[in-house]
Amino acid sequence: MAIRIVREKGDPVLREHTATVKRFDETLARLVEDMFETMYHYNGVGLAAPQIAIPKSIIVLDAGDGERYALINPKIVLAEGHEVGVEGCLSVPGVYGEVERYSQIRVHAQDLKGELLEIEATEFLARVLQHELDHLQGVLFVDKVIRYLPEEELADE
Numbered sequence: 001m002a003i004r005i006v007r008e009k010g011d012p013v014l015r016e017h018t019a020t021v022k023r024f025d026e027t028l029a030r031l032v033e034d035m036f037e038t039m040y041h042y043n044g045v046g047l048a049a050p051q052i053a054i055p056k057s058i059i060v061l062d063a064g065d066g067e068r069y070a071l072i073n074p075k076i077v078l079a080e081g082h083e084v085g086v087e088g089c090l091s092v093p094g095v096y097g098e099v100e101r102y103s104q105i106r107v108h109a110q111d112l113k114g115e116l117l118e119i120e121a122t123e124f125l126a127r128v129l130q131h132e133l134d135h136l137q138g139v140l141f142v143d144k145v146i147r148y149l150p151e152e153e154l155a156d157e
């Protein structure tokens with residue numbers, strides 16, 4: 001396992017559309033382990049493969065609900081409601097802002113063996129999922145921010 005370098009805003013790899021994963025092999029499993037290790041090292045709650053310069057459709061998440069997710073080729077298949085909440089990103093260090101997201105989503109993805117997964121998510125997990133799914137389309141949260149948090153507000157947290 002290894003901690004990978006996280007690419008930051010301005011790196012063109014963050015703007016690429018990612019490729020569908022077709023091989024569910026040991027190489028994929030090792031990449032996902034590196035993604036988890038990198039995410040935990042930098043205290044992130046999610047990480048998408050383009051953030052470590054791999055333009056493939058892979059995300060990992062641990063939104064603090066006791067589950068860790070590795071999702072291959074994830075897609076939103078159902079979305080309802082809207083809510084505004086604060087986000088940050090390991091690829092945009094020190095910047096936080098409010099983003100509107102769906103409040104409830106259903107995601108279809110594959111696991112490390114290629115088996116289909118279905119996830120129903122609300123609240124924080126739904127937000128993290130949508131943030132990471134955007135990375136797979138070359139979209140960063142700062143593209144969607146409706147209000148940046150000023151530094152004074154950050155200092156209070």
Ligand code: NI
Pocket residue numbers: 088089090091131132135
């Ligand atoms: Ni991010």
